Amino acid sequence: MNAPIPTSHLVPDIHPREVPVALMEALKKRFAERCSTALVVREQHGRDESSFEAPPPAAVVFAESTADVADAVKLAGDYSVPVIPFGVGTSLEGHLLAVQGGISIDVSRMNQVLSINAEDLTVTVQPGVTRKQLNEAVKSTGLFFPIDPGADATLGGMSATRASGTNAVRYGTMRENVLALQVVTASGDIIRTGTRAKKSAAGYDLTRLMVGSEGTLGVITEVTVRLYPLPEAISAAICSFPSIEAAVRTTIQIIQMGIPIARVELIDRNTVRMVNAYAHLSLREEPLLLMEFHGSPAGVKEQAELVQEIASEFGGNAFEWATTPEERTRLWTARHNAYFAAIQSKPGCRAISTDTCVPISRLADCLLDSVAEADASGIPYFLVGHVGDGNFHFGYLIDPSKPSEREIAEQLNHALVTRALRLEGTCTGEHGVGLHKMGFLVTETGAGAVDMMRSIKRALDPKNIMNPGKIFSL
Amino acid sequence: MNAPIPTSHLVPDIHPREVPVALMEALKKRFAERCSTALVVREQHGRDESSFEAPPPAAVVFAESTADVADAVKLAGDYSVPVIPFGVGTSLEGHLLAVQGGISIDVSRMNQVLSINAEDLTVTVQPGVTRKQLNEAVKSTGLFFPIDPGADATLGGMSATRASGTNAVRYGTMRENVLALQVVTASGDIIRTGTRAKKSAAGYDLTRLMVGSEGTLGVITEVTVRLYPLPEAISAAICSFPSIEAAVRTTIQIIQMGIPIARVELIDRNTVRMVNAYAHLSLREEPLLLMEFHGSPAGVKEQAELVQEIASEFGGNAFEWATTPEERTRLWTARHNAYFAAIQSKPGCRAISTDTCVPISRLADCLLDSVAEADASGIPYFLVGHVGDGNFHFGYLIDPSKPSEREIAEQLNHALVTRALRLEGTCTGEHGVGLHKMGFLVTETGAGAVDMMRSIKRALDPKNIMNPGKIFSL
Numbered sequence: 001m002n003a004p005i006p007t008s009h010l011v012p013d014i015h016p017r018e019v020p021v022a023l024m025e026a027l028k029k030r031f032a033e034r035c036s037t038a039l040v041v042r043e044q045h046g047r048d049e050s051s052f053e054a055p056p057p058a059a060v061v062f063a064e065s066t067a068d069v070a071d072a073v074k075l076a077g078d079y080s081v082p083v084i085p086f087g088v089g090t091s092l093e094g095h096l097l098a099v100q101g102g103i104s105i106d107v108s109r110m111n112q113v114l115s116i117n118a119e120d121l122t123v124t125v126q127p128g129v130t131r132k133q134l135n136e137a138v139k140s141t142g143l144f145f146p147i148d149p150g151a152d153a154t155l156g157g158m159s160a161t162r163a164s165g166t167n168a169v170r171y172g173t174m175r176e177n178v179l180a181l182q183v184v185t186a187s188g189d190i191i192r193t194g195t196r197a198k199k200s201a202a203g204y205d206l207t208r209l210m211v212g213s214e215g216t217l218g219v220i221t222e223v224t225v226r227l228y229p230l231p232e233a234i235s236a237a238i239c240s241f242p243s244i245e246a247a248v249r250t251t252i253q254i255i256q257m258g259i260p261i262a263r264v265e266l267i268d269r270n271t272v273r274m275v276n277a278y279a280h281l282s283l284r285e286e287p288l289l290l291m292e293f294h295g296s297p298a299g300v301k302e303q304a305e306l307v308q309e310i311a312s313e314f315g316g317n318a319f320e321w322a323t324t325p326e327e328r329t330r331l332w333t334a335r336h337n338a339y340f341a342a343i344q345s346k347p348g349c350r351a352i353s354t355d356t357c358v359p360i361s362r363l364a365d366c367l368l369d370s371v372a373e374a375d376a377s378g379i380p381y382f383l384v385g386h387v388g389d390g391n392f393h394f395g396y397l398i399d400p401s402k403p404s405e406r407e408i409a410e411q412l413n414h415a416l417v418t419r420a421l422r423l424e425g426t427c428t429g430e431h432g433v434g435l436h437k438m439g440f441l442v443t444e445t446g447a448g449a450v451d452m453m454r455s456i457k458r459a460l461d462p463k464n465i466m467n468p469g470k471i472f473s474l
Numbered sequence: 475m476n477a478p479i480p481t482s483h484l485v486p487d488i489h490p491r492e493v494p495v496a497l498m499e500a501l502k503k504r505f506a507e508r509c510s511t512a513l514v515v516r517e518q519h520g521r522d523e524s525s526f527e528a529p530p531p532a533a534v535v536f537a538e539s540t541a542d543v544a545d546a547v548k549l550a551g552d553y554s555v556p557v558i559p560f561g562v563g564t565s566l567e568g569h570l571l572a573v574q575g576g577i578s579i580d581v582s583r584m585n586q587v588l589s590i591n592a593e594d595l596t597v598t599v600q601p602g603v604t605r606k607q608l609n610e611a612v613k614s615t616g617l618f619f620p621i622d623p624g625a626d627a628t629l630g631g632m633s634a635t636r637a638s639g640t641n642a643v644r645y646g647t648m649r650e651n652v653l654a655l656q657v658v659t660a661s662g663d664i665i666r667t668g669t670r671a672k673k674s675a676a677g678y679d680l681t682r683l684m685v686g687s688e689g690t691l692g693v694i695t696e697v698t699v700r701l702y703p704l705p706e707a708i709s710a711a712i713c714s715f716p717s718i719e720a721a722v723r724t725t726i727q728i729i730q731m732g733i734p735i736a737r738v739e740l741i742d743r744n745t746v747r748m749v750n751a752y753a754h755l756s757l758r759e760e761p762l763l764l765m766e767f768h769g770s771p772a773g774v775k776e777q778a779e780l781v782q783e784i785a786s787e788f789g790g791n792a793f794e795w796a797t798t799p800e801e802r803t804r805l806w807t808a809r810h811n812a813y814f815a816a817i818q819s820k821p822g823c824r825a826i827s828t829d830t831c832v833p834i835s836r837l838a839d840c841l842l843d844s845v846a847e848a849d850a851s852g853i854p855y856f857l858v859g860h861v862g863d864g865n866f867h868f869g870y871l872i873d874p875s876k877p878s879e880r881e882i883a884e885q886l887n888h889a890l891v892t893r894a895l896r897l898e899g900t901c902t903g904e905h906g907v908g909l910h911k912m913g914f915l916v917t918e919t920g921a922g923a924v925d926m927m928r929s930i931k932r933a934l935d936p937k938n939i940m941n942p943g944k945i946f947s948l
Contacts, residue, residue, distance in 0.1 A: 119730055119835035162675040173673050175682070176650055191922040197831040198863050199647050200900040201636040201686055203907055203915050203945050204927045208649070208682035212675055229732030256593055258703030299773055357671040361593035389672050426674040433677055441677050448665040452934065453678045459933030460926065471677050 012052050012094060012435045013469065016101030019058040023079040027059060027103070030071055034062040045086050045104040048096040049151075051350040051400065052435055057084060057098040062106045066182060066190055066221040072105050073219060073465075074188030080463045085215045087128060087154030091161055092353055093434025095214050099469040105219060107156055113137040114222065122179060122196050124224040127156025143227040146171035146262075149430065150336045155223045161432040162212030166335070169255075169388030170262040170294065171228065173430065178211050182222035186461035196224060209456070214432050215467035217460050231294035235304060236263075236322040236331050239311050240286040244268055244371060244383075246314040247287045248364045251387045253310045255360050259303055261388060263292035265335055268371070268383040271342065275334050278341030283334065284317070289387075290335055292328070335384070342382035342395055351382075351395035352409040356420035357429030358390045366423050367392060370416045377408050391429035417443075433471045441472065486526050486568060486909045487943065490575030493532040497553040501533060501577070504545055508536040519560050519578035522570040523625075525824040525874065526909055531558060531572040536580045540656060540664055540695040546579050547693060547939075548662030554937045559689045561602060561628030565635055566827055567908025569688050573943040579693060581630055587611040588696065596653060596670050598698040601630025617701035620645035620736075623904065624810045629697045635906040636686030640809070643729075643862030644736040644768065645702065647904065652685050656696035660935035670698060683930070688906050689941035691934050705768035709778060710737075710796040710805050713785050714760040718742055718845060718857075720788040721761045722838045725861045727784045729834050733777055735862060737766035739809055742845070742857040745816065749808050752815030757808065758791070763861075764809055766802070809858070816856035816869055825856075825869035826883040830894035831903030832864045840897050841866060844890045851882050865903035891917075907945045915946065 027035045036042070037059045046056030058081075061072045076083045082102025089096060098104070110126035113134065117123065118141035125134060130152045134145050147158060149165035157163070159181065164173035171177065180194030183206075193206035210217060241247040244266070251264055267275070267288045276283055291307065293300045308319055322328045343351060358366045367385070374381050374394060385392025394416065396409035417427045417440050427433075427440035442450050450472050457464070457474065464474055501509040510516070511533045520530030532555075535546045550557045556576025563570060572578065584600035587608065591597065592615035599608060604626045608619050621632060623639035631637070633655065638647035645651065654668030657680075667680035684691060715721040718740070725738055741749070741762045750757055765781065767774045782793055796802045817825060832840045841859070848855050848868060859866025868890065870883035891901045891914050901907075901914035916924050924946050931938070931948065938948055 117833065117835065119726075120833035121730070121732075122833065162679070164673055168673060172650070175673070175679065176646070185922070185926065189922050191926060192920060193923060195895075195900045195918065196833045196898040197865075197900040197903065198834070199638055199642060199649070199831055199865065199903050201829075201902045201904050201906040202900050202911070202918055203686070203924070204691075204930060205636070205649065205679075205682045205686055206919075206923055206926060208679045209930075212677070212679055217678075229730075252593075256595070256703075296773075296776055298776060299770075302770055302772060355675075357673055359591065359594035359596065359670045360672070361591065391671075391673065421669075424670040426669045426671040426676050428675045429671065429673050430675050432675040437676070444669065444676055445680075446666060448659070448663050449667060449680060450677070452659065452665060452680060455933040456678060456683075456930055459929040 012054055012097060012099050014054050014099050016055060016098065017081060019081050019101060020079050023075060023081055024059060026075050027061060030075065031061050036060045045106060046098050048089050048091040048094060050092055050094040050434065050436065051352055052094040052097055054097040054099050057102055057104040060104045060106055062109055064109050066184065069105060069107065069184045069219050069221050070188045070190055072103065073184050076103050077186065077188060077463060077465055080465060082465050082468050084467050085156065085160065085219045087157035088130065090151035090153045091157060091434065092431045093436040095161065095432060095434040095470060097435065099435065108154065116141060117196065118143055120196060121227045122224055123227055124222060125155050127154055127220045127223060129155050131155065131158065138227060142230050144230050145225060145227055147174060147177055155225065156220045159211050159220050159223050160213065160215050162430065164430040166263045166265055166386060168386060169264060170260055174211050175208060177226045178207055178223060179226060180224040181207055181210050181220050183210055183218040184221055185218045186463065186466050212432065214434065214470050216457060216470055217466060233297040233300040234292065234294055234328065235300050236292040236328045237304065237319040238283065238331065239289050239316045239319050240284040241289065242315045244287045245364055245368055246316065247289050248367055248387060250289065250311045250314045250316060252360050252363060254307055255388055259306055261291060261303065261307065262294040263290065264388040265290040266385040266387045266392065267335065267338060271338050271382040271384060274341040274345045274382060275338055278344055279334055279337055281334055290331060338382055338384050339395065342397060346380055346397045348399065349397040350400045351397055352413060353431065354394045354413050354416050355428045355431040356416055356425055358420050358423045358425030360390045362423035362425065363387060363390050366420055366425065369419060370394065373415055374412055377412055379405060379408050389429065390425065435470060438472055486528055486571060486573050488528050488573050490529060490572065491555060493555050493575060494553050497549060497555055498533060500549050501535060504549065505535050510534045519570065519580060520572050522563050522565040522568065524566055524568040524908065524910065525826055526568040526571055528571040528573050531576055531578040534578045534580055536583055538583050540658065543579060543581065543658045543693050543695050544662045544664055546577065547658050550577050551660065551662060551937060551939055554939060556939050556942050558941050559630065559634065559693045561631035562604065564625035564627045565631060565908065566905045567910040569635065569906060569908040569944060571909065573909065582628065590615060591670065592617055594670060595701045596698055597701055598696060599629050601628055601694045601697060603629050605629065605632065612701060616704050618704050619699060619701055621648060621651055629699065630694045633685050633694050633697050634687065634689050636904065638904040640737045640739055640860060642860060643738060644734055648685055649682060651700045652681055652697060653700060654698040655681055655684050655694050657684055657692040658695055659692045660937065660940050686906065688908065688944050690931060690944055691940060707771040707774040708766065708768055708802065709774050710766045710802045711778065711793040712757065712805065713763050713790045713793050714758040715763065716789045718761045719838055719842055720790065721763050722841055722861060724763065724785045724788045724790060726834050726837060728781055729862055733780055735765060735777060735781065736768040737764065738862040739764040740859040740861045740866065741809065741812060745812050745856040745858060748815040748819045748856060749812055752818055753808055753811055755808055764805060812856055812858045813869065816871060820854055820871045822873065823871040824874045825871055826887060827905065828868045828887050828890050829902045829905040830890055830899055832894050832897045832899030834864045836897035836899065837861060837864050840894055840899065843893060844868065847889055848886055851886055853879060853882055863903065864899065909944060912946055
């Protein structure tokens with residue numbers, strides 16, 4: 001807890017490159033009113049949901065096509081000026097901040113669903129399509145796209161950050177669900193990284209190199225993802241536990257038995273209180289597991305019975321079931337509102353989020369010690385977790401005007417990450433590295449692996465214009 | 475069918491680099507009798523299951539540790555001499571051929587299971603562990619490793635070629651199942667590409683960059699993979715169909731309905747005959763689907779009933795069930811013997827294998843036209859398919875002493891790949907590019923994507939010593 005925190009974890013290294021007038025003129029000429037330099041627009045594109053701040057980008061280009069993106073990248077490249085892809089701004093680790101200046105390329109207007117191939121369980125979309133929009137578009141086919149990071153993020157952004165969320169325990173993350181991408185490279189060329197075949201051994205896996213590259217290797221301009229048949233039966237349940245440990249041990253056993261649970265989410269007592277206050281609910285104020293089961297009616301029944309048996313061994317209380325879509329929506333909305341409920345519980349606060357993920361057998365060790373540390377710190381926090389994957393988030397609620405609170409929160413985070421790495425886990429299960437975890441990444445993977453990432457970056461982006469200053473320093 | 479075939483599809487481009495005496499002396503000094511220059515050893519390491527031939531490597535180093543591999547790579551790097559990792563030699567596309575000369579690094583003695591983490595459903599092994607050895611080692615834990623490419627390949631080789639096989643329809647390929655690797659890079663450094671956490675967003679996905687890189691970016695020296703609980707119930711069945719089309723349409727509907735079938739394999743009538751003759755079986759000589767269902771007893775029953783209903787709509791005959799482990803082993807041994815049965819059906823022949831994979835809705839189109847072409851050619855063939863993934867293999871049985879037969883087989887392959895690409899598929903579902911599909915790779919992904927692969931290769935292996943001349947030319 002008292003180890004010194006590298007300042008790179010606290011303050012981004014800001015050194016904007018100059019944006020030449022000639023570039024601004026060229027962008028204005030090419031994009032006219034779709035290139036905005038209005039301060040309010042730039043400011044909106046110069047931040048994300050992280051607690052970091054940096055001067056906004058010099059301009060925002062609203063792309064409407066892959067050709068727009070390619071032209072913007074080429075123009076920026078001519079002047080070695082950074083470009084930062086922007087979807088809807090829900091990233092959490094400072095990914096969108098113009099720490100080296102440059103141009104934001106907003107792809108939110110590229111929001112067409114290009115082709116639904118229901119018979120192949122695939123869909124191809126432009127990068128500005130959001131996950132809710134996608135699910136609306138495919139609803140009539142009887143299929144759905146399961147990845148649900150909470151925020152209504154874009155498919156481009158979700159790909160770029162290797163997002164996952166509540167359904168990943170059963171359906172995997174963006175890593176497993178992106179089949180192919182179209183990408184504008186640093187040179188402004190347009191490539192495709194794969195086909196619609198379900199599997200392939202055709203050369204280097206450029207798709208997965210791009211997924212999670214956080215805009216540092218290219219701008220994603222099309223995304224092909226897998227869809228799944230809507231389960232015949234869906235059932236959701238809440239179960240309360242006498243302690244976090246009991247909830248976690250229940251989860252561990254569910255996973256180890258191979259029960260194909262679709263969601264298993266932990267909410268701690270604190271957070272339940274915040275959610276109840278925010279959404280006028282009356283959830284039992286104890287550690288909860290929110291669960292969802294997908295399958296045939298018989299399969300869902302079987303899973304639910306097994307899970308109830310396990311939960312009761314650990315003192316879990318009677319399940320409350322939500323079987324209608326409305327009840328389920330209410331339940332998952334409560335879960336997704338945890339962040340906003342927490343923010344509202346301390347007016348003016350910012351949340352510093354953690355994102356560790358450990359092998360499931362280490363989950364109790366990792367979580368319980370960190371809860372004890374957080375309780376002892378006096379900093380209020382929320383705690384939610386995709387515990388079926390060994391992934392959980394503390395959100396330390398700090399007063400941004402008090403540097404000491406930020407420092408304590410970062411110390412807690414540092415202790416948690418150190419613990420997770422010792423337990424063979426990762427500093428980030430799903431949020432990405434961005435600005436916040438650059439130091440942790442080196443500790444986690446070792447300097448050699450980060451050097452390999454750097455070599456790839458230099459090879460594919462020799463001018464270092466693609467979202468520079470993120471993931472690692474060059 | 476009559477388009478000209480680039481000669482690169484037929485004959486590898488062979489230009490061995492000189493191996494200096496000083497390197498040979500240094501290797502002998504470091505590895506003593508574990509560095510062999512015996513012709514028989516070199517020849518055994520200079521070929522794989524492909525029909526290509528090239529002069530053997532100059533020496534074979536039998537590595538027993540990661541340090542051995544690192545030292546061998548460093549020594550070879552000092553003299554810019556190629557290194558080719560070797561497991562058990564079951565690759566199919568010329569991956570192991572020393573087309574640019576160099577040293578073979580045999581990792582088959584690195585065959586320790588390093589740690590079984592049953593409670594996390596993970597295991598870490600050395601690269602020379604084979605899949606059967608792995609399953610033997612984890613048997614007592616109630617877990618298993620599902621990836622089954624037929625051959626008893628090594629985990630290192632399976633990772634390097636992004637292998638899959640019969641179980642991939644349910645459990646995914648090596649892409650989805652490798653969690654982390656230890657890799658010796660071209661500079662002889664040792665890196666780790668991930669942790670044991672189930673998911674991670676920590677920087678570039680080096681794990682998946684290495685998986686499928688065919689030894690061209692590094693030598694894999696440790697593999698951490700996911701395990702799965704042995705299903706409570708397993709049931710296998712054979713169903714015969716009046717036509718390949720009926721079998722394929724049954725498969726398409728199974729997949730589109732989201733039935734979690736564990737295996738669904740097609741064998742055509744020809745191949746059934748060959749298998750019957752080879753293994754003294756009496757399988758019905760009609761197109762067959764071999765299927766396997768995993769789950770709870772009730773779940774397996776439910777899946778099997780649904781599949782029987784679908785099959786009977788397409789004229790599928792009464793299922794023959796295999797529920798005991800012995801019966802199942804017999805069934806899958808028959809499937810895995812298809813290759814050997816076919817080879818034996820035409821003494822002295824070599825098989826030229828295809829490996830296309832298409833979106834499931836295109837499977838019938840792709841397969842049926844190719845069957846018609848193959849039938850018209852007069853070249854005998856076998857046909858098996860992981861049809862649940864849209865992946866199938868023709869094996870054209872050619873007399874290697876008759877160039878005209880090879881040419882016809884390559885023309886059939888060319889027509890098939892062209893068709894698969896038109897149908898939004900890939901030239902290789904699971905065998906990799908090796909020497910055989912370098913031309914197809916460019917057609918499939920476009921020159922821009924291959925250029926990106928080349929840039930990565932140059933950045934990570936500036937002396938081009940890691941299995942050079944495979945996947946793409948430099």
